[in-house]
Amino acid sequence: MSATSQRVVVITGASSGIGRETARHFAAQGAAVVLAARGEPALHATAEEVTRAGGTALVVPTDVAVWPQVEHLAKSTREHFGRIDVWVNNAAVSGYGELNTMPVEAIHRILDVDLRGHVYGVKAVLPILREQGHGAIIGVSSGLGVRAVPLMIPYCIAKSGVNALYEGLRLEERRARSGVRITTILPASIDTPFYDSARSWMGVRPAPIPPVYQPKAVAEAVVFAADHPRRDIYIGAAAQLAMVQRISPALTDRLLALGGQVFTRQQRDEPDRGQSNLTEPTPGDGAVDGGVVRFALPRSRWTRLVGFHPALARSAAIASVGTIGWRLARRGPARPR
Numbered sequence: 001m002s003a004t005s006q007r008v009v010v011i012t013g014a015s016s017g018i019g020r021e022t023a024r025h026f027a028a029q030g031a032a033v034v035l036a037a038r039g040e041p042a043l044h045a046t047a048e049e050v051t052r053a054g055g056t057a058l059v060v061p062t063d064v065a066v067w068p069q070v071e072h073l074a075k076s077t078r079e080h081f082g083r084i085d086v087w088v089n090n091a092a093v094s095g096y097g098e099l100n101t102m103p104v105e106a107i108h109r110i111l112d113v114d115l116r117g118h119v120y121g122v123k124a125v126l127p128i129l130r131e132q133g134h135g136a137i138i139g140v141s142s143g144l145g146v147r148a149v150p151l152m153i154p155y156c157i158a159k160s161g162v163n164a165l166y167e168g169l170r171l172e173e174r175r176a177r178s179g180v181r182i183t184t185i186l187p188a189s190i191d192t193p194f195y196d197s198a199r200s201w202m203g204v205r206p207a208p209i210p211p212v213y214q215p216k217a218v219a220e221a222v223v224f225a226a227d228h229p230r231r232d233i234y235i236g237a238a239a240q241l242a243m244v245q246r247i248s249p250a251l252t253d254r255l256l257a258l259g260g261q262v263f264t265r266q267q268r269d270e271p272d273r274g275q276s277n278l279t280e281p282t283p284g285d286g287a288v289d290g291g292v293v294r295f296a297l298p299r300s301r302w303t304r305l306v307g308f309h310p311a312l313a314r315s316a317a318i319a320s321v322g323t324i325g326w327r328l329a330r331r332g333p334a335r336p337r
């Protein structure tokens with residue numbers, strides 16, 4: 001495939017976990033993948049994987065919380081490849097502990113990377129996509145942006161803001177008939193290095209709330225969204241969490257707090273060693289998998305059935321309600337005994 005006909009995809013947070021797996025998936029389709037994150041050794045290791053998988057890689061070291069660097073990421077991609085087809089806002093950091101124990105500087109940093117980073121990404125790429133008259137922006141948010149949990153409140157605030165960003169933007173782009181399509185991805189817990197890199201103020205290392213899925217469950221959804229934009233795509237149990245939250249936030253409070261589980265499940269039986277990727281990248285070549293759980297589900301059936309085919313799911317729901325209604329009507333009113 002020539003450089004001009006290649007799909008051009010920019011991924012932030014491409015050096016680890018979901019972003020890195022997504023880069024490999026796009027590469028397998030022969031895409032040109034622009035890899036953005038802070039840690040250069042891990043970015044170059046990812047670039048080698050992209051090339052091996054059949055794609056073309058361009059490494060652009062970027063801190064998404066710094067506007068001139070994000071602007072440079074968009075401009076240099078366009079200079080190099082002539083256009084941008086897909087922009088994936090994926091980079092994030094986190095910190096674990098009660099809000100009371102978190103330093104204000106750490107809270108600022110989480111909000112800067114996880115929320116401001118998405119806004120900067122959109123601001124940098126949107127003029128280019130509008131000028132082209134086409135393009136996809138895919139925002140990797142989280143189920144925790146729909147329903148917050150304790151011990152990672154700043155992260156949840158950022159993800160909730162990210163959801164608002166894409167909700168508003170989707171309507172602006174529709175009204176402008178810009179040809180720019182927006183999809184929000186809302187994963188449940190994923191087994192990535194996230195839980196080893198995050199800062200902890202709990203005295204122990206953080207753990208993902210089960211069930212936990214493999215990074216490819218999210219990567220598949222991002223690649224799907226590049227061709228089939230959807231309003232949002234939930235990955236795994238995040239969908240059920242959002243549904244219960246919509247029905248009754250108070251019931252969700254109770255379910256999460258049952259036996260203190262939402263606290264204990266987020267704590268690993270392993271002392272904290274003080275690691276943190278808040279202001280510096282994790283050293284080394286990085287990885288896709290975290291290895292923090294013994295078994296991670298390879299994919300989410302919910303995502304494949306409902307996330308990828310929302311209209312089908314809606315029709316199925318309407319048909320089931322209709323069938324139940326018809327059956328009840330046929331039975332007629334209950335007779336007094």
Ligand SMILES: NC(=O)c1ccc[n+]([C@@H]2O[C@H](COP(=O)([O-])OP(=O)(O)OC[C@H]3O[C@@H](n4cnc5c(N)ncnc54)[C@H](OP(=O)(O)O)[C@@H]3O)[C@@H](O)[C@H]2O)c1
Pocket residue numbers: 012013014015016017018019036037038039040042062063064065089090091092093113140141142143186187188189190191192193194195197208277280281282
């Ligand atoms: N893992 C989960 O359970 C889970 C669940 C729901 C949603 N998500 C979301 O999925 C996305 C990917 O997370 P992940 O699990 O793959 O985490 P990860 O393995 O820790 O990867 C995070 C990536 O973001 C990059 N990054 C961090 N700070 C950055 C900054 N300031 N500027 C640029 N890049 C930065 C990291 O590279 P450097 O450190 O080298 O910069 C790394 O490439 C995030 O948006 C996360 O919120 C994850």
